[in-house]
Amino acid sequence: xxxxxxxxxxxxxxxxxxxxxxxxxxxxxxxxxxxxxxxxxxxxxxxxxxxxxxxxxxxxxxxxxxxxxxxxxxxxxxxxxxxxxxxxxxxxxxxxxxxxxxxxxxxxxxxxxxxxxxxxxxxxxxxxxxxxxxxxxxxxxxxxxxxxxxxxxxxxxxxxxxxxxxxxxxxxxxxxxxxxxxxxxxxxxxxxxxxxxxxxxxxxxxxxxxxxxxx
Numbered sequence: 001x002x003x004x005x006x007x008x009x010x011x012x013x014x015x016x017x018x019x020x021x022x023x024x025x026x027x028x029x030x031x032x033x034x035x036x037x038x039x040x041x042x043x044x045x046x047x048x049x050x051x052x053x054x055x056x057x058x059x060x061x062x063x064x065x066x067x068x069x070x071x072x073x074x075x076x077x078x079x080x081x082x083x084x085x086x087x088x089x090x091x092x093x094x095x096x097x098x099x100x101x102x103x104x105x106x107x108x109x110x111x112x113x114x115x116x117x118x119x120x121x122x123x124x125x126x127x128x129x130x131x132x133x134x135x136x137x138x139x140x141x142x143x144x145x146x147x148x149x150x151x152x153x154x155x156x157x158x159x160x161x162x163x164x165x166x167x168x169x170x171x172x173x174x175x176x177x178x179x180x181x182x183x184x185x186x187x188x189x190x191x192x193x194x195x196x197x198x199x200x201x202x203x204x205x206x207x208x209x210x211x212x213x214x215x
Contacts, residue, residue, distance in 0.1 A: 030059055030060040030061050030208070030210045031060060031095070031096040031098075031099045031210060032096075033096040034056065034058075034060060035056055035060050035063075035093060035094055035095055035096065036056065036093075036094045037054045037055075037056055037063055037091050037092065037093050037094070038054075038091070038092040038094075039052060039053070039054060039089060039090070039091060039092075040090040040091065040092050040170055041088075041089075041090040042087070042088070042089055042090075043087075043088045044085070044086040044087040044088050045081070045084075045085045045086060046067070046069065046070040046071070046072075046085035046086055046087045046175075046176075046177065046195070047067055047069065047070060047087035047089070048069060051067060051068045051069045052065060052066065052067055052068075052087065052089060053065070053066045054066070054091065060208070060210070061207060061208055061210075062205055062206060062207045062208060063205070063206050063208070064204065064205050064206075065089065065173070065204045065206070066204075067087070067195050067204070070085055070087065070110070070177065070194060070195035071085060071177075071192060071193070071194040071195075072084055072085040072120070072177045072178060072179045072192065072193055072194070073179060073190060073191065073192035073193075074118065074179045074180065074181045074186065074190070074191050074192075075115070075118075075181060075184065075185075075186045075187075075189050075190040075191055076186065076187060076188060076189060076190045077190055078190065083178060083179050083180070083181075084176060084177070084178045084179075085176065085177050085178075086174070086175065086176040086177075087173075087174075087175050087176075088172070088173070088174050089172065089173045089174075089175075090129070090170045090171075090172050091170060091171045091172075091173070092168070092170055093163070093170075093171055095163065098212055098213055099210055099211070099212055099213060100162050100163045100164070100165045100210075100211060100212075100213050101162070101163055101208045101209065101210050101211075102155070102160035102161055102162045102163070102208070102209045103126055103135075103155065103160070103161075103171075103206055103207075103208065103209075104154065104155060104160065104207045104208060104209040105152060105153060105154035105155065105206075105207045106124065106126075106152065106153045106154075106204065106205065106206045106207070107150065107151075107152050107204065107205045107207075108122060108124070108139075108150065108151045108152070108153075108175075108195065108204050109148065109149065109150050109151075109195070109204070110122075110148070110149055110177070110193065110194050110195040111147070111148055111149065111193075111194050112141055112145050112146070112147065112148075112149045112192070112193040112194070113145070113146050113190075113191060113192055113193075114141060114142065114143030114144065114145040114146075114179070114191045114192075114193070115143050115144060115184040115185075115189040115190075115191045116143050116144045116183075116184060117143060117181075117182040117183030117184035118142075118143040118179065118180065118181060118182045118183075118184040118189075118191035119140065119141065119142050119143065119179070119180045119182050120140070120141040120142075120177065120178060120179045120180070120191070120193040121138055121139065121140050121141070121176075121177070121178045121180075122138065122139045122141070122149075122151050122175075122176070122177050122193070123136070123137070123138040123139075123175065123176050123177075123178070124136070124137055124138075124153060124173065124174065124175040124176075125137075125173075125174045126161075126171070126172070126173055126174075127161070127172050128161065128163055128164070128169045128170070128171055128172070129169040129170040129171075129172060130169055131161065131164075131169070133161045135153075135155065135161060137153040139151035141193065143182070143184065143191060149193070160209060162211070165213035165214070166213065173206075175204075177193050177194070177195060179191055179192060179193050
């Protein structure tokens with residue numbers, strides 16, 4: 001597949017994912033003041049320190065996490081630890097006074113080259129610091145596959161976990177990509193899955209739902 005086609009598809013997907021949150025009628029208008037997001041800690045084999053960054057959309061309804069290193073592989077040339085890569089992000093979200101937020105949906109994208117018989121899984125979990133509530137989603141993939149991939153985690157309004165009002169709690173995101181050799185031949189083939197694009201970066205977009213805190 002050409003680099004131009006991959007880049008074009010990734011760009012179109014990113015633009016599409018910045019559209020308004022689904023079920024917009026239930027979501028209050030985003031706060032007028034711009035939110036900011038700081039990366040408190042970053043750990044994991046898929047996101048060494050300095051390889052993940054965040055940005056916020058102009059309308060405050062989405063933020064993007066950009067990775068520059070995130071690839072799992074098995075088979076010829078791979079080591080035992082290459083089959084699983086993970087990233088644990090702890091984000092400090094500075095929210096305008098009087099508002100709270102929840103994660104409505106998340107778009108993940110990357111590229112996969114899975115041989116016949118090989119499988120892969122993309123998994124993510126989300127929780128606020130100090131909260132017992134954790135949301136977890138996983139998406140399976142199966143070879144043969146040689147293409148861009150996309151996975152979306154979405155949450156209904158009534159099931160969203162909201163950040164506590166008036167209290168700063170870090171938002172934690174744990175993600176992983178895992179590739180299994182399955183019935184493919186590890187001596188002659190290599191299978192991999194990456195959160196990556198032609199320029200070495202992948203944008204993972206988190207769409208926010210907003211509501212005003214009770215007075």
